[in-house]
Amino acid sequence: MITCFDIGGSAIKAATATAPDRLTHLGRVATPLDDFDAFAAVIANQVAAGDAPEGAAVSISVTGVIDPDTGVATVANIPCIDGRTLASDLSARLSRPVLVANDADCFVLAEAYAGAGQGQRVVFGAILGTGVGGALVADGKLHRGAGGWSGEWGHGTAVATEVSVPPYHLAHFPCGCGRSGCVDTIGGARGLERLHRTLHGTERSSLDIIQSWNSGDAAAAETVDLYVELVAQPLALVVNIIGPDIIPIGGGLSNSAELIGRLDEAVRAQILRKTDRSLLVPAKLTADAGLVGAASLAFSQGQ
Structure with missing residues (x-):
């Protein structure tokens, strides 16, 4: 089981997933825009709420661009994570593997694993x-x-x-x-x-x-x-x-x-x-595309 997130400029949606199309929703929380500690705390609280096993991965869909070589996130509408190595920074806070991809990538992953593709x-x-x-x-x-x-x-x-x-x-x-x-x-x-x-x-x-x-x-x-x-x-x-x-x-x-x-x-x-x-x-998936895509990201990498 992994914990997946769909993160936008206004809200963070979370779910646990046992497969790309098998989600248990954890609700949504307003996105902290200017405080990384508050942002990381929201992620940690949702992981705890989902009761994922120790060491289970966290997978995130986020607006912006993630450099696959450096891990640096370019996310203009969420200043507190813009310019950060988001996956490694969150992994250090959570003591779990963290995967991150942008929302367009996760949209296509969702459609490939559980949608029209x-x-x-x-x-x-x-x-x-x-x-x-x-x-x-x-x-x-x-x-x-x-x-x-x-x-x-x-x-x-x-x-x-x-x-x-x-x-x-x-x-x-x-x-x-x-x-x-x-x-x-x-x-x-x-x-x-x-x-x-x-x-x-x-x-x-x-x-x-x-x-x-x-x-x-x-x-x-x-x-x-x-x-x-x-x-x-x-x-x-x-x-x-x-x-x-x-x-x-x-x-x-x-x-x-x-x-x-x-x-x-x-x-x-x-x-x-x-x-x-x-x-x-x-596309077949609409409201949950980000969460399904984040889950698909993790399962496609053997998490």
């Missing part, structure tokens, strides 16, 4: 939330790139400028990473809203755009057509490079099965591999 050899998870993220699990193991940067298909200039939807030429938008033309600028919910504003000069939420599209609204349909064209191209390139068996889609935009279906058709039309089976599918 269960039983598949290569699972690439794409997150279409506020922005765009991703991660890769192959043969049951999380792939951690150098510096903790892997699966980040949302960054790097990859978005087309010549498109089939009027105005036919689309200028690249600046990205928070410092570049421009990143998939992150158009692929998430804010990106969909940006495209609609560019095409039609009006402010609408991503939810409203999707609902209007489903209701036959012509302006929303034009926005969705452009969105699918721009996002499918770089995602097809990812598929050609990685060769995933399946791509579970997470984040808010994955709630639209119709949108994911359109993206799936567009991606499969552009990849080298020819298949009639859907590659892009909505």
Whole structure:
């Protein structure tokens, strides 16, 4: 049995797990943001509450980036752990093995072990939330790139400028990473809203755009057509490079099965591999994805 945690900027959720999909919830506690002693105490108290055996591992999903070589965490929204070697620092406090991975990695682990990717050899998870993220699990193991940067298909200039939807030429938008033309600028919910504003000069939420599209609204349909064209191209390139068996889609935009279906058709039309089976599918796990992913991290490493 291990104790797993899903840690965000507002709350820490905890559970014990005897398998990736067998959780006993321990509740949630507000995340201490500026006091590492208080942060470590919350983790210790939840481990004690779960009554895990002495020496049993703790596994954590956290926002941010974990450098697999140094163990240093970059977590901007939780200052007390930003810049720390989080796993080793907590391990010293708890006298237990501690594993840490970021939330995107744990999302894909959860889908690979207990969700839409269960039983598949290569699972690439794409997150279409506020922005765009991703991660890769192959043969049951999380792939951690150098510096903790892997699966980040949302960054790097990859978005087309010549498109089939009027105005036919689309200028690249600046990205928070410092570049421009990143998939992150158009692929998430804010990106969909940006495209609609560019095409039609009006402010609408991503939810409203999707609902209007489903209701036959012509302006929303034009926005969705452009969105699918721009996002499918770089995602097809990812598929050609990685060769995933399946791509579970997470984040808010994955709630639209119709949108994911359109993206799936567009991606499969552009990849080298020819298949009639859907590659892009909505993620199966939602509320507990972080906890299931953290548990999957531990069990995949023999804890």
